[in-house]
Structure formats: C-alpha cells, structure tokens
Amino acid sequence: MELDFSNIKVVGFDADDTLWVNETYFREAEEKFADLLENYETKNKVDQELFKMEMNNLDLYGYGIKGFMLSMIESAMELSNNHVPPQTLTEILNLGKEMIAKPVELLQGVEEVLQKLSRKYRLIVLTKGDLLDQERKLERSGLTQYFHHVEVLSDKKEENYKNLLDHLEINVNEFLMIGNSLKSDVIPILNIGARAVHVPFHTTWAHEQVTIEEQTNNHLTLNEISDILKYLS
Amino acid sequence: MELDFSNIKVVGFDADDTLWVNETYFREAEEKFADLLENYETKNKVDQELFKMEMNNLDLYGYGIKGFMLSMIESAMELSNNHVPPQTLTEILNLGKEMIAKPVELLQGVEEVLQKLSRKYRLIVLTKGDLLDQERKLERSGLTQYFHHVEVLSDKKEENYKNLLDHLEINVNEFLMIGNSLKSDVIPILNIGARAVHVPFHTTWAHEQVTIEEQTNNHLTLNEISDILKYLS
DSSP states (O other): OOOTTTTOOOEEEEEEEEEEHHHHHHHHHHHHHHHHHTTTSSSHHHHHHHHHHHHHHHHHHSSSSHHHHHHHHHHHHHHHHOOHHHHHHHHHHHHHHHHHHOOOOBBHHHHHHHHTTTTTTTEEEEEEEEEHHHHHEEEEEEEEGSSEEEEEEEOOOOHHHHHHHHHHTTTGGGEEEEEIIIIIIIIHHHTTTEEEEEOOHEEEEOOGGGOGEEESSEEEOSSGGGGGGGGGG | OOOTTTTTOEEEEEBTTTTOOOOOHHHHHHHHHHTTTTTTTHHHHHHHHHHHHHHHHHHHSSSHHHHHHHHHHHHHHHHHHTTHHHHHHHHHHHHHHHHHHHHOOOTHHHHHHHHTTTSEEEEEEEEEHHHHHHHHHHHHTTOOOSSEEEEEESSSSSSHHHHHHTTTTGGGGGGEESSSOIIIIIHHHTTTOEEEEEESSSEEEEEEEOOGGGOSSSSESSSSSGGGTTTOO
C-alpha cells in the first residue's frame, strides 16, 4: 500500500454518502414502499423484486431518484398483479418527490476536510446520477466554493474516469480519489493507475457491493473522512 | 444583423431538433397518451393537463423523458379521478421506454455540415436534458468524432452558458451557437454577447415558445442547417 501522497495535486471526491447522506434516504423509501404493498407481499419479497426491477431498468434509466420512482411504480403494479389502487401509486410518487426535495445533510468532518485541503490541492467532485439532482444537492450543501470543477457522470467505469482526467488535463499520478464505494470510487481508479482512498458509509446499496475477490489491498481505508488529514495536509 | 462571422472560432450546436429529431417523438407520445385516456377527457383537455403537470414538476424533475413519464403517470391518475386501470399505466410506462430506446434520426444536412465545419472550427455540443439519454443519443448518432467537447446542461440560461464558456476558456466574441430554440439557443446567447443562428424545427414544445416581444433581430435565421455553409466555411 502506497502511503506517500507527496505528488498528489488533485483530489476527487465522490458526493453521495461521501460528502452527504444519500443511501439512508433510499433505504427509508424502500421501507415505506414495502409498507404500502404489505397486502400483496412480504417485505423481503418486495425488497427483492424492487431491486430486480431497478437492475432491469438500469440501462434505460441510469442512476437517480426519477428512475427509482419509475421502478417503484412498475414493481407495485407487478407485485399486486395490477391490483394496486392509484392512491397507493400517488403515495409512491410522493415518496420520490420528498426524496428530491430533502435538505442536504453533510457527513461529519466534511467541511473541515474541504476547507483544509482546498488550500493545497485542486479539489473536484466526481459523482454519478441525475444531473439536476446532483447540481441541486451541491448548491444546497454550501460546498461549491471549495471545488474547482464538478462533474456529473452517467457512470463511474474506468472509461468515464479516463475521459474526464484527459479532458481536465489531470495526470493519473497526481490524482487521488476519495469515496465510499469500492466498486465505483476505488477499483476503477486503481485500474487506471491513479490512487484511491475508501471511506465506507454504514449502508451500501446492493448494486455497489463487491465480492471478496474483487476487493483490493492497494488502497487506504479510513474510518471517517477527517482521517485523510493525517495523510494529506 | 452582424453577418461577418470571420472571428468565430468555436461553434456550439444544440442537439435535440437541431442535430436529430426529438420533439416529434414527444408529440407522438402525447397523442397516444390522449388515446389511452379518451374515456375520461377530451384530447384537448388531456394535452392541457399534461402540459400543466409537466410545468408544475419541471423544477423537481428537470428536462427529459423520465420526468415526462412521471408527469404522464400523475396526470393519468388525476384526469381519471384515480380510476385509471394499472394496465393503462403500464402502457404509459412502455410509451416512455420506447422513447428512450428510439434510434437516432439525423436531420437533413447535419453530417455534411459537421464534416465541413470541423475542418476549420472547434465544434461543441451544448444540450440540456437527461445526461444518460443525451450521451446515448450522441453515441447512436455516430457524430461523436466531429466534436471537441460535449456538455449536457441542466438548463440553458445565460448563467449556464457563461459558466460553460468560462470553463472551456472560450471567448464570447469567438463563439457562435446554432439551435432550433429561440428561448434556449438564441436569446440567452445574444444576451451574453455571443452570436447565434436560429434553425427552426417544424415543431416547438409550448415551453420553448417565445412571445413576439421576446424575439430578436440580432440573429440569423436559416431554413435548414446546411445554409450555414454559406456563412461559415
């Protein structure tokens, strides 16, 4: 594990569950969704079917709340054998609208880390998901001032990162990514020859989970984001 | 009207209804949506209510097919007083999914224009809407090779354009925008001091329409995109 970060010039931050709470709100919405459908299926079955539906629709809809809403609607009709009353569908739409309108809750230590690191490094945000949603969250977060650049990507695969670093003229040797997802923020970054720090969030969406074999030892894992100040400062 | 484009270095293209057909598919989907709800309301009323719903939801959902799908679902429930059968909602979801999967149909002359202009100018795409959708359409269009940069914006107001030109280090005096929407591609561009060419598409979404007073004479209007070759070449 390379702990010498002396040549790092640019630090990239994931946003959802790295800078602010996100996954928690999806889990809460899933709970409420299962409650709304309790007449038709067990909570466990509803969870499974919704996840399956999201995965089926992922290529079409991509990441974000609107796709999640459409998958909830479609699941509700399927799970109820088309017996779900429109009132329930209205409640499902409201669940999604509430998620979009939620205030942004910063994770502990984030503001201090950005304040300190922005004095020495060029900081950028690299997030995936819905463009409008992510722009809105960043604005609500009050963190915009710390970032030189914000990029919302449709996905976080090696190719997406490579293109972006090229476009921003960032040398892979000088780039460090910080994020909560091994799959999206760490593994592809290491694969393109840059460095990555993993700061796990207590909840990980099933789609972002990786198996043991996919895990890697070539990155630093931190308990909380402030710990990065011991390595970069 | 300034027809001397001799100092132009960068040409920006809108995408939907400038490079390829888009609005037509929305109009077709609206027709089918009205047919699905003909038991509840007249076509005219359904159209009006759907548009109202889209405008109510625009701040939350932004532009794009997923927001349109969610607004159709919500309108269907409202217009039917919650009597719409789930089968109809499934058909509405399918309408939207078909739109997302549609092949890209280039407008006449587009490829030739890009081929010729790309020899002399830096070409960029500036589109608004859903990130994944727009990336996918560009890829399917086969036009990627002609562009130095592609930017999907959450909106096309003066502020969005200013930030982007700043970020790409493009001088407003050297920038020309080509697009089908006076509201999104022409007026804000003229307001920031750059130049704009209007190439109307036969169909304009009500939200993109401008009143006579908002119209401007400081831009060139062309019948079809190939006509630009008489001015830039």
